[in-house]
Amino acid sequence: MNKRLMPYYLMTVPAVVLFFIFLTLPALQGVYYSFTNWNGFGDHYDFIGLKNYVNLFKDGNVGNAYWFTFKFAVVVTILINILSLLIAMGLNAKIKARNFFRGIYFLPNILSVLIVGYIFNYLFSNVFTIWGQNLGIGWLSTNLLGSEQHAWIGIVIVAVWQGVAYNTILYLAGLQTIPGTLYEASNLDGASRWQEFWKITFPLIAPFFTINMVLAMKNSLMVFDQIVALTNGGPGRATQSISHLIYTGGFEGGEFAYQSANSVIYFILIAAVSIAQIRFLQRREAEM
Amino acid sequence: MKFGKGLAASVSILLICMLTACGGNDTSGRVQIEFFQNKPEAKGSFDALIQKFNESQSDITVVQVNPPDAETVLKTRVVKDDIPDIVGMGATDTYSLLAQSGIFMDMTGSPLLSRIDETYVQMLKDVSGMEEVIGIPYSTNANGVMYNKEIFSKLGLSVPRTWDELLATAKKAKDGGTIPFYFTYKDDWQTVLPFNALASNLEGIEFYLDRREGKVTFADRYREIAEKQLELMEYGHGDNFGKNYADGNRAFARGESAMYIQGTWAISEIRKANPEAPIGFFPLPTGDDPESNKLISGVDTLLAVAEDSKHKEEALRFIEFLLEPENSKQYISEQTLFSTVQGVTQDDPAVSELLPYLKRGQVVDFADHYIPAAVQLNSIIQSFLQNRDIDAYLKKLDTEWDKVADRR
Numbered sequence: 001m002n003k004r005l006m007p008y009y010l011m012t013v014p015a016v017v018l019f020f021i022f023l024t025l026p027a028l029q030g031v032y033y034s035f036t037n038w039n040g041f042g043d044h045y046d047f048i049g050l051k052n053y054v055n056l057f058k059d060g061n062v063g064n065a066y067w068f069t070f071k072f073a074v075v076v077t078i079l080i081n082i083l084s085l086l087i088a089m090g091l092n093a094k095i096k097a098r099n100f101f102r103g104i105y106f107l108p109n110i111l112s113v114l115i116v117g118y119i120f121n122y123l124f125s126n127v128f129t130i131w132g133q134n135l136g137i138g139w140l141s142t143n144l145l146g147s148e149q150h151a152w153i154g155i156v157i158v159a160v161w162q163g164v165a166y167n168t169i170l171y172l173a174g175l176q177t178i179p180g181t182l183y184e185a186s187n188l189d190g191a192s193r194w195q196e197f198w199k200i201t202f203p204l205i206a207p208f209f210t211i212n213m214v215l216a217m218k219n220s221l222m223v224f225d226q227i228v229a230l231t232n233g234g235p236g237r238a239t240q241s242i243s244h245l246i247y248t249g250g251f252e253g254g255e256f257a258y259q260s261a262n263s264v265i266y267f268i269l270i271a272a273v274s275i276a277q278i279r280f281l282q283r284r285e286a287e288m
Numbered sequence: 289m290k291f292g293k294g295l296a297a298s299v300s301i302l303l304i305c306m307l308t309a310c311g312g313n314d315t316s317g318r319v320q321i322e323f324f325q326n327k328p329e330a331k332g333s334f335d336a337l338i339q340k341f342n343e344s345q346s347d348i349t350v351v352q353v354n355p356p357d358a359e360t361v362l363k364t365r366v367v368k369d370d371i372p373d374i375v376g377m378g379a380t381d382t383y384s385l386l387a388q389s390g391i392f393m394d395m396t397g398s399p400l401l402s403r404i405d406e407t408y409v410q411m412l413k414d415v416s417g418m419e420e421v422i423g424i425p426y427s428t429n430a431n432g433v434m435y436n437k438e439i440f441s442k443l444g445l446s447v448p449r450t451w452d453e454l455l456a457t458a459k460k461a462k463d464g465g466t467i468p469f470y471f472t473y474k475d476d477w478q479t480v481l482p483f484n485a486l487a488s489n490l491e492g493i494e495f496y497l498d499r500r501e502g503k504v505t506f507a508d509r510y511r512e513i514a515e516k517q518l519e520l521m522e523y524g525h526g527d528n529f530g531k532n533y534a535d536g537n538r539a540f541a542r543g544e545s546a547m548y549i550q551g552t553w554a555i556s557e558i559r560k561a562n563p564e565a566p567i568g569f570f571p572l573p574t575g576d577d578p579e580s581n582k583l584i585s586g587v588d589t590l591l592a593v594a595e596d597s598k599h600k601e602e603a604l605r606f607i608e609f610l611l612e613p614e615n616s617k618q619y620i621s622e623q624t625l626f627s628t629v630q631g632v633t634q635d636d637p638a639v640s641e642l643l644p645y646l647k648r649g650q651v652v653d654f655a656d657h658y659i660p661a662a663v664q665l666n667s668i669i670q671s672f673l674q675n676r677d678i679d680a681y682l683k684k685l686d687t688e689w690d691k692v693a694d695r696r
Binding site: 037039040041052055058059061124125126129141142143145146147148231232233234235236237238240247248249251252253254255256258 | 359360363364366367382385386389391473474475476526527528529530531532535660661662663664667668670671672674675691692694695
């Protein structure tokens with residue numbers, strides 16, 4: 001073997017082995033279990049073929065969780081990208097105490113999702129309701145998270161509040177790659193702010209737009225912590241996301257194999273959505 | 289060779305970590321056994337008992353583990369084959385699943401059982417559907433209506449004995465400007481409490497044995513239960529689905545409501561917020577005949593030993609210690625529960641009205657202990673109480689039950 005290649009192998013092979021042992025192998029095991037009726041413990045289980053997959057398609061709770069998760073993910077992805085792009089442009093402008101504000105806006109990303117969730121949970125139930133009562137606003141005087149119709153809005157608020165920070169940083173990085181001379185030139189040509197944005201800023205940060213869309217979508221499809229901290233999937237199953245269903249059904253419900261089948265489908269779906277998004281958005285990048 | 293040095297260092301750090309984490313014995317040569325239990329309320333009480341035990345022993349150290357959402361954590365640990373030496377949990381459907389999987393030691397014929405009230409040993413057999421006894425019942429609870437004695441005497445209310453009296457009492461409280469019931473239905477498990485009282489009393493546990501064989505359906509037999517639970521909702525506060533268990537305990541401790549449908553396990557939490565809270569307790573009346581109304585009481589904590597534990601004998605010694613009348617008494621007094629140990633009585637005035645029921649054996653187990661966890665009864669009831677559609681609710685119970693049975 002070429003001696004100069006040795007360090008490269010030493011660095012990559014352990015990573016590959018670790019990746020295989022801790023990620024690939026369990027994933028394959030999950031696929032294997034999805035064809036059994038194992039409850040997660042116990043000594044024996046039988047092979048039942050595709051029965052779990054058939055049952056999945058008959059299960060209204062599964063359909064409900066997929067519907068909720070996709071609805072949630074689309075709303076959150078759009079809101080996060082609009083807001084973080086606006087904030088990034090604000091923070092990129094020549095304002096006072098710019099670095100201070102950049103720090104402040106990044107703060108939500110540093111806090112643990114679970115802690116943020118519990119804080120908001122308290123706010124929703126014991127603080128906002130009191131404001132609502134004092135101000136005489138009907139919809140604010142009961143807990144938003146306690147209503148089957150509206151609980152998802154509460155989760156969207158928290159997810160967006162926290163998710164914006166990370167995407168803002170990516171957009172900021174993107175905005176700084178645009179040379180200032182372009183704006184000077186457009187100023188001389190008399191371009192309006194609006195034209196400036198659509199003709200210069202947006203096309204030039206297109207790759208960042210792509211990656212932000214994909215990341216935000218993927219993260220919100222995998223939403224779990226916020227749900228646990230805010231509603232635990234309730235009221236009823238109104239805010240049960242797919243990962244929450246897999247966790248509660250698989251472990252609390254003792255239906256490990258059944259939810260393994262669900263996670264196989266879930267994995268395929270997330271991979272498909274991400275790939276489709278990247279393809280579509282990158283083609284758009286090239287066109288711009 | 290800088291690279292080699294770094295590698296050696298990291299490998300040795302890894303090894304040290306593995307050795308210390310896996311070692312069952314600590315430095316003093318004592319055997320360390322893990323006691324895993326699911327009640328956050330009881331953490332302090334068990335800590336005190338464990339300390340007493342550890343001091344009395346020279347060769348065993350018991351360590352308590354009490355994570356949030358303990359039942360789920362326990363199941364994930366069972367999946368990883370990492371079962372705690374001793375498990376303390378309620379006699380629920382989870383217990384029944386675990387007992388049937390053979391991960392706990394068979395206690396049938398154990399001398400420890402001779403100290404335990406026979407009723408509760410039988411209850412374990414019923415829940416798991418097995419003839420063997422897998423675990424030792426340790427404490428039992430009761431589920432009913434907690435009431436504020438001061439508010440009751442101020443409004444001239446007396447303890448209701450029938451369903452109609454209960455509603456009349458609630459109405460009087462409402463007219464008197466007090467919240468009748470403080471509902472805490474943001475936590476879905478709270479919605480199950482009235483369900484248990486109504487279902488166990490009106491249809492009984494036999495219903496579930498028949499349901500397993502497909503002889504009956506919820507749609508046929510649970511309408512009255514659904515209607516009555518819905519009727520109670522007329523007497524809540526403005527934000528029934530916005531408050532959780534902790535909010536409820538705080539509010540009831542402050543005297544914000546006349547009644548609170550709850551279990552005895554909450555008393556210790558309420559007293560943390562207000563040690564002087566004037567608490568009384570009565571069984572939820574479900575029908576017209578006070579004589580036939582039963583108190584809902586189940587095994588709050590049972591103690592099971594892992595079949596694979598390397599230290600079974602030591603684990604049993606700790607259980608024996610907990611079962612000593614003095615220690616059992618200490619535990620139930622702090623937690624306002626009832627002891628399964630013969631001769632140990634609960635003297636707390638807050639629950640004195642429940643004692644005659646326990647003495648006469650006028651008790652029945654929680655209905656939800658017989659419903660598979662995968663049905664997710666809690667969220668079904670929570671959803672029903674919001675959309676108030678009785679037909680859809682009963683149908684949902686039936687379809688979910690059948691679906692789960694089909695998948696098992």
